[in-house]
Amino acid sequence: MxxxxxxxxxxxxxxxxxxxxxxxxxxxxxxxxxxxxxxxxxxxxxxxxxxxxxxxxxxxxxxxxxxxxxxxxxxxxxxxxxxxxxxxxxxxxxxxxxxxxxxxxxxxxxxxxxxxxxxxxxxxxxxxxxxxxxxxxxxxxxxxxxxxxxxxxxxxxxxxxxxxxxxxxxxxxxxxxxxxxxxxxxxxxxxxxxxxxxxxxxxxxxxxxxxxxxxxxxIVFEGRKDHGDAAIAEAQTWLASHFSVVSPVEEMVRRSGLAERTFKRRFTDVTGLSPIEYVQRLRIEDAKRRLERTDAPVDEIGWRAGYEDAAFFRRLFKRLTGLSPGAYRKRFRVPQFARGGENQ
Structure with missing residues (x-):
């Protein structure tokens, strides 16, 4: 047997x-x-x-x-x-x-x-x-x-x-x-x-x-800040509350007093991301929080994050998170039944 x-x-x-x-x-x-x-x-x-x-x-x-x-x-x-x-x-x-x-x-x-x-x-x-x-x-x-x-x-x-x-x-x-x-x-x-x-x-x-x-x-994006480069750390601090401004990379370069190539090289070396990639991560992280916590339309959220081109915002959001903005909101928004709504 x-x-x-x-x-x-x-x-x-x-x-x-x-x-x-x-x-x-x-x-x-x-x-x-x-x-x-x-x-x-x-x-x-x-x-x-x-x-x-x-x-x-x-x-x-x-x-x-x-x-x-x-x-x-x-x-x-x-x-x-x-x-x-x-x-x-x-x-x-x-x-x-x-x-x-x-x-x-x-x-x-x-x-x-x-x-x-x-x-x-x-x-x-x-x-x-x-x-x-x-x-x-x-x-x-x-x-x-x-x-x-x-x-x-x-x-x-x-x-x-x-x-x-x-x-x-x-x-x-x-x-x-x-x-x-x-x-x-x-x-x-x-x-x-x-x-x-x-x-x-x-x-x-x-x-x-x-x-x-x-x-x-x-994944929640947190920029690397334990690198010891004071000029880049100061730029990161400024960017944390100004990422949605027009041309943030150029403004960081200007504020740093460094040559553009020097700034971009040092920024990339210590953070692991180019300045524009870092900006994009901050903007998408802000958009994620708004999608989770507000009922604002997706295009408005993209605009508030710093993107006038709604189609570009949607493509970038999906590339970085793996989900479209609408799918992200559906997954992470507190469901209606948990918010005391009628559809329980």
């Missing part, structure tokens, strides 16, 4: 910095196949995943929220696993402290050598990156931690606008981006190892969403 396929062993890593919502959400979805099989006959009755919560030692730990969680197994005691998954972690003011969890880093590297895939949700990549296995590869991380990640791990090319990146040989180095993109990670794992129908059933049952437009719509 044919034998039932063994479930894939998932080592879900728990550290005190972990976010409870991500960790428990991943655990619940990967363990939900008994429920899913009742709703869809195409779902296998045999659970395809066996999830262990692992850490430096078994026992209760307090997570970033202060809530307790019980760690079932010490990573050092696990001889083999198929998937090592690190959920999002919350970084404090001092950033990520490397070397705090050498047993977990060694465990992830050892399991990878034996064929396991390594997965991170959101900022969980900070821990997995200590293995060195992601060096030279692309990875995604929460956009709010992207600069910290780039400083800490300069050999990894971070792409915070990406929802999910599968890199390395055998696509064994998986990272997902900001916050609830762990939805995309678990659905990806289900598609990869169980099949699309099972992922679709999980998405329906839990109301999970693929972030098919990427994460660019969620």
């Amino acid at each position: 044919p034998t039932e396929p063994r479930p894939l062993h998932v080592s879900l890593v728990a550290v005190p910095e972990a976010a409870m919502s991500t960790l428990v959400g991943i655990y619940d979805v990967l363990n939900a196949f008994g429920l899913l099989a009742r709703t869809d006959p195409a779902i296998p009755d045999t659970p395809p995943f066996a999830v262990d919560i692992v850490g430096t030692a078994p026992g209760e730990i307090s997570l970033a929220s202060g809530l307790p969680l019980r760690v079932g197994r010490a990573a050092a005691d696990i001889a083999a696993t198929d998937i090592v998954l690190v959920p999002s972690v919350v970084l404090g003011p001092q950033g990520w402290k490397q070397g705090r969890y050498p047993d977990l880093v060694d465990f992830a590297a050892r399991m990878h050598r034996q064929g396991a895939i390594l997965c991170s949700a959101c900022s969980g990549i900070f821990l997995l990156a200590e293995t060195g296995l992601f060096d030279g590869h692309r990875a995604t991380v929460h956009w709010g931690y992207a600069r910290e990640f780039e400083k800490t791990y300069p050999l990894i090319h971070s792409e915070p606008e990406r929802v999910l990146v599968a890199a390395g040989e055998r696509q064994s180095l998986i990272s997902s981006g900001a916050s609830t993109s762990w939805h995309d990670l678990v659905l990806y794992l289900i598609v990869r190892f169980v099949g699309a129908p099972a992922a679709q059933a999980a998405a329906r049952f839990f109301a999970l969403q693929w972030h098919q437009d990427g994460l660019a719509p969620y």
Whole structure:
């Protein structure tokens, strides 16, 4: 008689910095196949995943929220696993402290050598990156931690606008981006190892969403200001409240007292964006807030941001955010039922 396929062993890593919502959400979805099989006959009755919560030692730990969680197994005691998954972690003011969890880093590297895939949700990549296995590869991380990640791990090319990146040989180095993109990670794992129908059933049952437009719509632009160039910093401060004026780049050059080529070169070197690109980011960020918080027409919002050409504004908005202004407003505006409207 044919034998039932063994479930894939998932080592879900728990550290005190972990976010409870991500960790428990991943655990619940990967363990939900008994429920899913009742709703869809195409779902296998045999659970395809066996999830262990692992850490430096078994026992209760307090997570970033202060809530307790019980760690079932010490990573050092696990001889083999198929998937090592690190959920999002919350970084404090001092950033990520490397070397705090050498047993977990060694465990992830050892399991990878034996064929396991390594997965991170959101900022969980900070821990997995200590293995060195992601060096030279692309990875995604929460956009709010992207600069910290780039400083800490300069050999990894971070792409915070990406929802999910599968890199390395055998696509064994998986990272997902900001916050609830762990939805995309678990659905990806289900598609990869169980099949699309099972992922679709999980998405329906839990109301999970693929972030098919990427994460660019969620990113809040903050210009780089920790560069030490006083003249450029002064220009950035002025621009923060004058980005909508006519010819803002020329005005910044004039106010700086620098030659135009010198100003533009220094600005680009320290901020990572040309002056006009920086202006565009500020203008689009202002437009995003107005779309979220007002009922003003799209063309008026573009004009207030500094664009007389409404068509150009719409094209630029979509290029930078991945959504049209109307689609952005629909996604991020507080819905009517939450504002106490009649259509509840």
